[in-house]
Amino acid sequence: MAQGTQDKPNVSFRRWAALLLLPVGVKAVAQQPAPTDGIATLSVKTQLVTVDVTVNDTNGHPVLDLGKADFAVRENGTPQRIRYFSPPSEHRMPSTGELVRSSADLNKIGGAPVSILVLDEINTPFTDMSMARGALERYLKTQPEILTEPTALFFVSNSKLDVIEDYTQNKAAIQAALKKHFPDYPWQLTANSGDMALLPRMSRTLGALVQIAEAARGIKGRKNVVWVGKGFPSIDVSQTPPDSLQVITDAIKRSTFALLESKVSLFTIDPSTLDPTPILDQESDSGMAAGDLNGTGLVFGGAIQFQSMAGATGGHAYAMNNFIDQEIASGVSDGANYYELGYSPTQVSDDPAKYRKIAISVTRPGTKVIARDGYFPSTTPAAAEKVAAAGEDLDQVKFDLSTAALSKLAYNGLAVTAQEKSAGQFTVSIAAEAIEWREAPQGHIAELSVLAVCFSAKDKPVCKGSSEHTASTTGDVAHLKSELTYKVAVDVPSSATRIRFVVRDVTSGKVGSADLKIR
Incomplete structure (x- = not known):
């Protein structure tokens, strides 16, 4: 995996910009007849934007009985017609028994969601890591012996992303594997200082997310990544050279595209309850749709933050809470209980740099909506053909x-x-x-x-x-x-x-x- 160095701080992210897949945010189908002399040609393009939506009540419990008419979708402020609607009941396991004991059994679950718990051992101080591990143990104790959704437990360290326990519904198997796992010491936290020295950790974090997305592309349902740890370090925009800043934002955008393409939603849980870093408020117009960095929406509070990727993928950022085990439970629940909406934008855009904001509301009062806040248009067919021709x-x-x-x-x-x-x-x-x-x-x-x-x-x-x-x-x-x-x-x-x-x-x-x- 690419690594940055202190004397060449942006090498890592230039490599990421080259390695990550082309942006894919929505699916586009185009039909373009060959031009004929003297005859006007018609270009027809249809886009289908699908959005996973979680709706909770004021106590954080899922609201599962809404219908299509209860939702309203706006893109860039313009109302959209919902053409496709799927309630949470259609994203359930086909049986209440133990279907999944390993990843080989995932073909039995149809379109049901899976949970991927990730322990961040590269960006999280050792004391906070211990707190997070204890919270995960407490969370597991509250769960049934046969988990509702297949769950995998991974960790990301200074050197790799690896498996603690493969996908399973057996709670005891995850508990036993967690007990045997010895965390890696996050030496990169203290090895260097300054924004440029943080790039190797940022690269490793993005690489782990892309690897999860690539590995899980064959799972039909939603993949909910519950990331327990601080995530990549915030980058101070004012202290970062413009060329490095562009490489960083491109890398984050491409990583986000990889997650969306694989139907992965990111739920971030920061176990540090005393961290003074401001966390973006997803109830406001922030996250990927906020900020003014070339319209990318990656900046919040003057810094590029890991939590912005949660809102961009339909997940949520949890922080500043002493009850980390409850946050883990909320992340798993929010990821599993979702509606799926689909619409065709009334105004089609091919500009890959222009972020298109999505706003979803429901008619029922006292509810909270969790959904991705926008997307970048997908690569046009012409651009895709150009890339394919280049090899x-x-x-x-x-x-x-x-x-x-x-x-x-x-x-x-x-x-x-x-x-x-x-x-x-x-x-x-x-x-x-x-x-x-x-x-x-x-x-x-x-x-x-x-x-x-x-x-x-x-x-x-x-x-x-x-x-x-x-x-x-x-x-x-x-x-x-x-x-x-x-x-x-x-x-x-x-x-x-x-x-x-x-x-x-x-x-x-x-x-x-x-x-x-x-x-």
């Missing part, structure tokens, strides 16, 4: 593959399985329906990158190999149900005990992984 960024490919390969996170953007046929001989299969096929002179083709990494009993990488593959079909790619299977040979050393295969779709950037114990 993929090699650094991005290497970053996606190596990050996934060295992690224990299960990546499910692609459905990948692997089998060991004999010593050093494997087959890797990918579900064709998740692959993005592109047109070719005869049918459609897909391009896939495969990386294999072997690990020792101490989880040290001891071998790796990569290969490129192309598939073609003349059939209807919209209804493909088959698998693509490739033979992969790996020179496996005797010290290896497991092997991880990572597959990346070159066209879409989706990533899938499969892990095997080596016989």
Whole structure:
């Protein structure tokens, strides 16, 4: 993962600007006939903006019985017609039993949401970290033995984002894993001082969020990240050089796009009850829609703050509260109980730098609405074609593959399985329906990158190999149900005990992984 240095403070974020995916905030479908001499052409564009909305009463309890007519949506102050409405009852687990014991079971839950609890061990002082851990333990004690939603527990440290416990509904499994986990000491907190020295931590934090988004792209429902910790450090706008400031804001915007594309909402919980840093008030017109930094809305109180990403993704920022366990419970509840609204903007904009504000209200008095406060328009088809013609960024490919390969996170953007046929001989299969096929002179083709990494009993990488593959079909790619299977040979050393295969779709950037114990 990219790291910044003190003598070149913006290297880290220039790398992020190159590595993160193109902005995707809403889905756009365009049809543009070829121009004909002397005849006017018609360009038709349809945008569908979807927004997840949580509604609570004055006591913080979810309000679950609202109908479509109870909501009003405005974009840039203009009323919008709600074309799609889905109540919280449609985002529930299909059964009250224990369906999920690992990420392999997530295909059983349909469009139900999942919770991802993240312990921030890079930005949080050790004393606050201890307080946060205790609060998480108290929160878990109040939950049923079989959790309502599948829940995973991750941590981000000075060196990596990793798994404490995989997705499960077994509360005892999470409690046992948390008890065994020894937190990393946040040495970067005191290693340097000044805004420019904070960039490595900021880069690591954004990288963890993007990695979570990429790993969870295959989960159909909403992914609610409850981030327990301070998040990346605030950046003083007045003390930051303009070129570095632009790189930072671009990196945050691209990270936010990655979260939105994967349907991830961020709920931030700051365990420091005495922190004097002002936290943005999401009830006011702030967050991503506030401020005046080239219209990006990333500035609040003269500083770029981690909490602004919560409002931009439909989550919420909790802070200055002694009852951290209750804040964790609120974050999980707010993320799980949501309505989904969809509308087509009355005024379409292609300007990717122009932030479009969303305001959602309900007719019922005494309620509070939590929803993302706006979006940047998605990349236009013409821009996307230009990028595709230029070819993929090699650094991005290497970053996606190596990050996934060295992690224990299960990546499910692609459905990948692997089998060991004999010593050093494997087959890797990918579900064709998740692959993005592109047109070719005869049918459609897909391009896939495969990386294999072997690990020792101490989880040290001891071998790796990569290969490129192309598939073609003349059939209807919209209804493909088959698998693509490739033979992969790996020179496996005797010290290896497991092997991880990572597959990346070159066209879409989706990533899938499969892990095997080596016989």
